[in-house]
Amino acid sequence: MSAETEKAIHISNPKNRLPKLATFGIHTMFTIYSLLCIIPLILVIMVSISDETAIVRSGYSFWPSEFSLDAYQFLFKDATAIVRAYGISIAVTLIGTITSMIIIALYAYPISRRDFPHAKFFTFFVFFTMLFNGGLVPWYLVYVQLLDLKNTMLALIVPLLVAAFFVLITRTFFQTTIPQAILESANMDGAGELTIFFKIVLPLSLPVLATVALFQTLTYWNDWFLSLVFITKEANISIQYLMYKTMLNIQYLANNSTAAAAIRAAGGEFKFPSESVRMAMVIVGIGPIVFAYPFFQKYFVKGLTVGAVKG
Amino acid sequence: MSTQAVHVDLEQPPRRKAKFIRTVKKYWMFYLMMLPALLVLLLNNYIPMFGIIIAFKNINYTDGILGSPWSGFSNFKYLFMTSDSWVITRNTLLYNSGFIILNLIFPLAFAIMLNEIKNRFLAKMHQTVMFLPYFLSMIVISYLTYAFLSDTNGFFNKTLLPMLNIDPVNWYFTKEVWPYILSMVNTWKSMGYYTVIYMAAIIGIDEEYYEAATIDGASKFKQIFTITIPLLTPIITIMTLLQIGRIFNADFGLFFQVPRESGVLFPVTNVIDTYVYRTFITVGDIGLSSAAGLIQSVVGFTLVFLSNWIVRRIDSDNALF
Numbered sequence: 001m002s003a004e005t006e007k008a009i010h011i012s013n014p015k016n017r018l019p020k021l022a023t024f025g026i027h028t029m030f031t032i033y034s035l036l037c038i039i040p041l042i043l044v045i046m047v048s049i050s051d052e053t054a055i056v057r058s059g060y061s062f063w064p065s066e067f068s069l070d071a072y073q074f075l076f077k078d079a080t081a082i083v084r085a086y087g088i089s090i091a092v093t094l095i096g097t098i099t100s101m102i103i104i105a106l107y108a109y110p111i112s113r114r115d116f117p118h119a120k121f122f123t124f125f126v127f128f129t130m131l132f133n134g135g136l137v138p139w140y141l142v143y144v145q146l147l148d149l150k151n152t153m154l155a156l157i158v159p160l161l162v163a164a165f166f167v168l169i170t171r172t173f174f175q176t177t178i179p180q181a182i183l184e185s186a187n188m189d190g191a192g193e194l195t196i197f198f199k200i201v202l203p204l205s206l207p208v209l210a211t212v213a214l215f216q217t218l219t220y221w222n223d224w225f226l227s228l229v230f231i232t233k234e235a236n237i238s239i240q241y242l243m244y245k246t247m248l249n250i251q252y253l254a255n256n257s258t259a260a261a262a263i264r265a266a267g268g269e270f271k272f273p274s275e276s277v278r279m280a281m282v283i284v285g286i287g288p289i290v291f292a293y294p295f296f297q298k299y300f301v302k303g304l305t306v307g308a309v310k311g
Numbered sequence: 312m313s314t315q316a317v318h319v320d321l322e323q324p325p326r327r328k329a330k331f332i333r334t335v336k337k338y339w340m341f342y343l344m345m346l347p348a349l350l351v352l353l354l355n356n357y358i359p360m361f362g363i364i365i366a367f368k369n370i371n372y373t374d375g376i377l378g379s380p381w382s383g384f385s386n387f388k389y390l391f392m393t394s395d396s397w398v399i400t401r402n403t404l405l406y407n408s409g410f411i412i413l414n415l416i417f418p419l420a421f422a423i424m425l426n427e428i429k430n431r432f433l434a435k436m437h438q439t440v441m442f443l444p445y446f447l448s449m450i451v452i453s454y455l456t457y458a459f460l461s462d463t464n465g466f467f468n469k470t471l472l473p474m475l476n477i478d479p480v481n482w483y484f485t486k487e488v489w490p491y492i493l494s495m496v497n498t499w500k501s502m503g504y505y506t507v508i509y510m511a512a513i514i515g516i517d518e519e520y521y522e523a524a525t526i527d528g529a530s531k532f533k534q535i536f537t538i539t540i541p542l543l544t545p546i547i548t549i550m551t552l553l554q555i556g557r558i559f560n561a562d563f564g565l566f567f568q569v570p571r572e573s574g575v576l577f578p579v580t581n582v583i584d585t586y587v588y589r590t591f592i593t594v595g596d597i598g599l600s601s602a603a604g605l606i607q608s609v610v611g612f613t614l615v616f617l618s619n620w621i622v623r624r625i626d627s628d629n630a631l632f
Contacts, residue, residue: 033421034440037441041455117338147354192340197344240450247571
């Protein structure tokens with residue numbers, strides 16, 4: 001049977017296609033579900049550009065009776081807290097991701113080498129951290145009492161640096177993608193291990209490095225747990241943690257506003273569109289991730305299907 | 312000549328030390344490369360593991376961790392005397408069991424149906440949109456739910472319920488609805504992730520199976536149940552068992568952020584992870600918190616081993632270790 005006729009059978013055979021009604025049903029269902037995924041975000045966007053009086057009158061709605069950009073104006077003019085928090089988040093994400101990618105690759109390479117006699121031990125050393133942990137209390141005490149990192153930026157970076165899962169993924173990638181022969185010939189030419197790693201291994205490993213970097217960017221940007229546990233003072237509040245704090249008390253933003261301080265000094269009461277500001281901050285906070293995520297997604301899918309990570 | 316030397320070493324245990332030194336000499340650069348990650352693992356993972364002794368001590372800050380008196384199992388006794396211990400165990404297990412089922416049925420059905428959408432552009436678009444919630448932090452998600460559920464301004468209480476002539480509901484004070492809300496939020500967030508995993512497995516199925524089935528006259532529905540699902544059984548088993556291995560670990564963010572720490576809801580939203588956090592950070596009871604944490608770690612460890620053992624018996628290629 002030629003490919004042509006095979007294809008014809010495939011297409012013309014009504015049994016290999018869903019009934020029209022089923023196809024229509026599937027399309028409708030996916031359209032509805034896709035809407036369900038973005039509708040909450042749309043609601044928050046609409047609230048953030050609503051006029052405060054309209055919100056007080058008719059609550060959060062998809063089409064406010066009056067639009068206003070007051071919330072964003074307040075955020076960028078008056079709330080110095082948000083600009084600072086944004087800076088902290090960007091710094092932590094950048095430093096964390098880059099450092100993490102480098103030290104993960106540096107660890108994964110030796111344990112990927114089959115001729116390295118201690119590779120098995122060090123693979124298990126990292127793998128075991130996926131199986132067992134000491135729990136929150138001892139972990140907290142190490143950072144706060146032993147290392148004295150409370151309220152520092154390091155406390156937001158160090159705990160997420162070495163993700164065991166990515167070490168194993170990177171190791172598997174090195175093992176399966178870098179031809180052993182290249183390493184051996186480089187060795188014979190007298191190249192040192194460090195030269196081999198930087199000149200040969202890394203350039204061949206861009207896909208896995210990109211995957212690790214993307215996952216870590218997301219982890220660092222979205223992290224709030226470390227701030228919740230380690231940050232008690234004003235300094236080093238990340239954007240996620242600022243969102244958490246304003247969720248509990250919207251006045252927190254006003255306390256950090258220069259305009260508010262001036263008005264209070266003059267004996268007045270500072271008023272700001274608290275309801276729309278609350279939601280505007282969410283939009284500002286997720287901004288970079290939402291714009292980057294369609295690109296992220298491609299690598300994510302690749303990263304998820306990268307395969308076995310066996311130890 | 313060198314291979315000869317190694318061979319001799321293996322048969323002469325006294326010279327193992329010499330071999331170790333030779334290995335270190337030859338691969339010294341490797342140890343140097345691993346040093347930064349090793350330091351982080353030691354600080355972040357291994358030193359805290361020794362900290363589990365805290366659960367057996369009566370900690371006071373003047374004596375420090377090592378100097379504080381031992382208290383045997385009294386922390387555990389106190390823990391099991393509280394009514395919390397039953398509530399948090401029940402909540403953790405029930406929610407996670409529900410999530411495992413939901414994370415199987417919906418993403419699997421979605422992946423199969425998404426595969427039937429022949430318009431590549433539409434299929435890709437749906438997949439991309441479905442993945443969006445996975446990229447949002449739990450804080451953002453708690454704001455999204457708040458926009459609907461807020462007592463005073465929420466979309467439900469101000470727009471939807473009045474339209475249906477239903478009285479407003481104080482969502483954050485109504486226990487009964489939260490098992491459903493949390494399950495929905497969890498499914499909504501992880502749908503894209505699990506759908507992608509099952510999609511990848513479906514795409515990997517050889518097209519010839521379907522062609523042969525078509526020639527034999529099998530309908531599309533029959534093909535799904537006789538080809539697709541049977542061939543997906545290994546990945547379904549693995550995904551489910553891996554989740555069962557983590558059934559004692561709740562998603563801290565989901566249970567901490569989404570109910571906005573409403574105390575009225577604790578009976579249905581408190582799980583082991585939130586309990587450990589609150590008794591330690593908010594209440595300051597180190598003993599009780601570390602006892603609960605230790606139980607969670609040990610049971611979790613056992614479950615991972617058990618589920619991995621089962622996976623290995625079914626299909627050793629898919630075992631984690």
